Amino acid sequence: MTQVKEKERKLTIARAMAEAIAQEMRTDEKVFVMGEDIGELGGVFGNTRGLYKEFGPVRVRDTPISETAFIGAAVGAASDGMKPVVELMFVDFFGVCFDAIYNMMAKNTYFSGGNVTVPMVLMTSTGGGYSDAGQHSQCVHATFAHLPGMKVVAPSNAYDAKGMMIAAIRDPNPVVFMFHKALQGMGWLGTEKDAIVHVPEADYEVPLGKAVVTRPGTDVTIVGITSGVHYGLKAARILEEQGVSAEVLDLRSLVPLDREAVIESVTKTGRLIVVDEDYHSYGMTGEIIATVVEAGVPLKAPPQRVAYPDIPIPFTPPMEQWALPSPEKIIAAFNKMKEV
């Protein structure tokens, strides 16, 4: 016990990401970082902290506020043998540069018949809850996941963040790596404590496209990603007090999507709640529900979703907090299923 405690190294996702990038930069000189304020500042969300000092301005490049140019440039550099890790500061800004992402980064491998690869990582922050309003609080992970050619992953804790970042950098395909601001561990943002976990010092990979059962259970499956996992865990703890055994499944990756893991869990529990901070319609929740029902999994009650309503994210706390998913909403969804 004592020994384990000595070895424990609790890191925030921000630190875990920076450590992963640093380790890969040390062993592979093709890896470099590019984006706004990722240099001396260390990234607005801290995930490049220390890199500028260790690797200098050539490999850790602050860019102009020109997302189309620097993401397009990353595509060109990646196809020329480099491994860029680029940051889109807030995912909400994807609208100014999405062509470079979805029509080039994601498709050039296919367009070239696999002869040209685009081994790059696009890291970007998601999520709200801290009153940053409608252009700085979105998740929109389903928007990325809907469009073919890019992997879309999003860790819920620091252990996964490090392993998935290393896997993403080593992946020969373009990977969109989304980190949720409420899990990130920045001083100026409240941080979910459960996201700060032990992270081994050595480098390791967490495979992209594998979901994980974060908490096993038998009565209901709660499926989520990033913040959704933590809402699910909190709800599961409350449900446990009520004698209900909830299984929480962390998707970790939307593309590839681990449909088998979802089906396996719901086959066991017979009940499904999908939690998502991304918008309700045409998103992740619908996809997960469809995955389960088209597989013919027998259900004890209609599946439920707890997602962000189809509204722009409001600024004022009463409205925003009301609109977010919550353990209470998950429990209400479960209770609805009990009625059936």
Added chain:
Amino acid sequence: MTQVKEKERKLTIARAMAEAIAQEMRTDEKVFVMGEDIGELGGVFGNTRGLYKEFGPVRVRDTPISETAFIGAAVGAASDGMKPVVELMFVDFFGVCFDAIYNMMAKNTYFSGGNVTVPMVLMTSTGGGYSDAGQHSQCVHATFAHLPGMKVVAPSNAYDAKGMMIAAIRDPNPVVFMFHKALQGMGWLGTEKDAIVHVPEADYEVPLGKAVVTRPGTDVTIVGITSGVHYGLKAARILEEQGVSAEVLDLRSLVPLDREAVIESVTKTGRLIVVDEDYHSYGMTGEIIATVVEAGVPLKAPPQRVAYPDIPIPFTPPMEQWALPSPEKIIAAFNKMKEV
């Protein structure tokens, strides 16, 4: 009969759209048109043909190849009392200008607490099937529908096209009006004949957000939009020969989504097939299936989807035609349901 025939006026969607815009321009001088090649050329897809001649270059404005600027400008003009109808030539180009669309056009009404309105129409072409490859053949309607604040509609025939365009122009909200190239009626593109239907000369509105039963049936519900409706109709005709009565539901609008119509139809038939030329995952098909199952509609078999696979759209005809939805795939999906 003779009289009806005399009055019949079969129009293509392209002509129906141009007629709708012209009629609104005649009665409302706030309406104007802006986009690439929509002037003298009449639009690459013919939907502004004749407007330049009738209304001149001030109200029918060719723009530079600057989608961010002219869509942003439309937002500014709409908020200043005008009613712009702007064209994004191919929906595939949304990546160069999506911020103006989803973060301004769609959200300014909300951001202003309803005090500023953005009464504009963004019309854009969708769809493939004619070997225009991966940057000119997409539907991506779910990408728009996933993000709040804009109506997203798409007609499957000329009658709806005219009525929905008129409704869109008169709507105080931003409306994305998607027209599918394979239904459009351009000489240089093959056109689905069922899309060319009688269109009354007078102006009329088709309400946005109302689905329509295009073909009633009792054994299975086939839900689609634009091209999906026509695949569904063709499948329904073949199924009829096999003694199966298929109901085809044309959503016409993804936002607002007429969930009631879907639920009503599937409640009647007990079977659901969703057909979509947009990508499979995180899209329309998942949303429709989730809508039905979360409502607890009793199903005789797991719902099926026939959607575009999660691959960039390939150029070569054998691959592209193979990847598209088809009546055969719909029938195969039905047969799968029979096995249950």
Added chain:
Amino acid sequence: MIPSQEQEKWMYKHMLISRFFEEAIEKIYMEGKSPAFNMANGPIPGEMHLSNGQEPCAVGVCAHLNAEDVVTSTHRPHHVAIAKGVDLKGMAAEIFGKTTGLSGGRGGHMHIFDPAVNFSCSGIIGQSVGPAVGAALSRVMQQKSGIAVAYLGEGAANQGAFHEALNMAGVWKLPVIFIIEDNSWGISVSKRASTAIERNSDRASSYGMPGEFIPGNDPIAIFKTVGLAVDRARSGLGPTLIEIETSRLAGHFMGDGEAYRPAGEKEALMKVDPIPVMKERLAEVYSWTDEDDAQLVADAHGVVDEAIKFARDSEYPAPEEAMEKVFV
């Protein structure tokens, strides 16, 4: 074009209102955020971009504008909003997230919309320009008076939207003015590190419009140069691009440690804070006395205090109103 005494006083007064407003916000922003600073807490949650130091850009331009003229601004909008005549109570209440806010609390500090004076902004860098071009087009098409002015930062001048909108304004010779507030920083990245040339005003030549650079963060100089551009626009002679040298006296947003600032930069900027500079000028040119000043300062404080009090006293909206106003 030379400002009248009245105009100079108007400018000074609105610089004061803006500064006092920002100081009040700055203070209240920290309420509830200690011991652990968490942006989400306190009466003013979320990001906060203060405009201290940039007041000359607001007043020197807006002194030429009427309510009917359109102004689009950025993530750093308060000073411009105040000079444009945005309802200060409504803006304050919006920043507090109250139901009496301009948008009932839906927008917050980066989404200030006041149609009464044709003011709006966007939190996305570079997205002030397109809507301004469209508003200018709208005025021409409607044959209605009024011009449009778009504000942006020097960092935003490297965003594609800037290029596209200026070209379109140039092709169509629209009554629009582009005001670049060059505070030399885009968050932590300096202009030198991000912009290939020294002066964005030189980029005007790419768009067939005049370009002017105004050094010194000087409201009078701004007034003069912008006056000509406004005249040009009102006379149908087309757009103008103006870059104004200004200074960001605060961090990029509240909570910014500013370790990236070279030593001494901030102190040097503080020494030429435009507010005392303007006060001195009034004293010199118009024999502005300390009593005159005290009166104006008191007035300005009064306006700000009233707005803040209004915001504080107002109610929060009902949570479920979040579902309203998506569509109208």
Added chain:
Amino acid sequence: MIPSQEQEKWMYKHMLISRFFEEAIEKIYMEGKSPAFNMANGPIPGEMHLSNGQEPCAVGVCAHLNAEDVVTSTHRPHHVAIAKGVDLKGMAAEIFGKTTGLSGGRGGHMHIFDPAVNFSCSGIIGQSVGPAVGAALSRVMQQKSGIAVAYLGEGAANQGAFHEALNMAGVWKLPVIFIIEDNSWGISVSKRASTAIERNSDRASSYGMPGEFIPGNDPIAIFKTVGLAVDRARSGLGPTLIEIETSRLAGHFMGDGEAYRPAGEKEALMKVDPIPVMKERLAEVYSWTDEDDAQLVADAHGVVDEAIKFARDSEYPAPEEAMEKVFV
């Protein structure tokens, strides 16, 4: 920098190959498309943007490049691809959608990728520039030789990507050259109607790089000016922007009625078709004989015929291969 006789012949030959290739494509494109023209039909389906008339832009630039240099191109890529040394058989087969195509038929005419000679393109206007800047950055970071050249149309110079990429290239002084092919049309919209100034090369001053305008659609003039820019880039002196006056002798794409073209424009352009002009020049300067010419013409036809035959004779891929190569 003056081309040698060998270089002139190389340029002429590749102009011929390009022209013959386009003529072959043009003819075959119409197969299966009558009586009713439907783009989807025939051995070459989909959109087809021919580059007839623009060959000088391809050869005058690529004469300076090696296989290791990177070229990014546009929706109208054939002439540049040919001059860059893209495998013609593979390109032809790609355009036919065959399994032997450069991408096994997945890309088609707007998505020509040949990593052997570092050639790629995109069908999205303006998206050639970012990747070229990135490739140039990659060469600097890897301390590997080779420069990058991005082609774009004059219409594309009004797209935001252009502005952003040129600024970034300017800030970082990268070894990249931007070649604007000014054929004066963006589909049906003239340069005059869409661009606020006459010459895009003047926009170079916005990005701290030299700008050159080359009139006359003249391969020799292009060779000379581009040579200097290539030297600059190879010497680490930074980027250059070059606008070349050229002519689009065909419609925007096949099927374009071109009613928007002013009467007589096309006839006038045909009279200065760069191919006969170049032939005459060779005759004058190097006493190029009709026999010499016939030989080269035959060679060029041979190359093209072989490529077309290869494409025709190749198999279509299996449909379900569509699922492959999304990820590697």
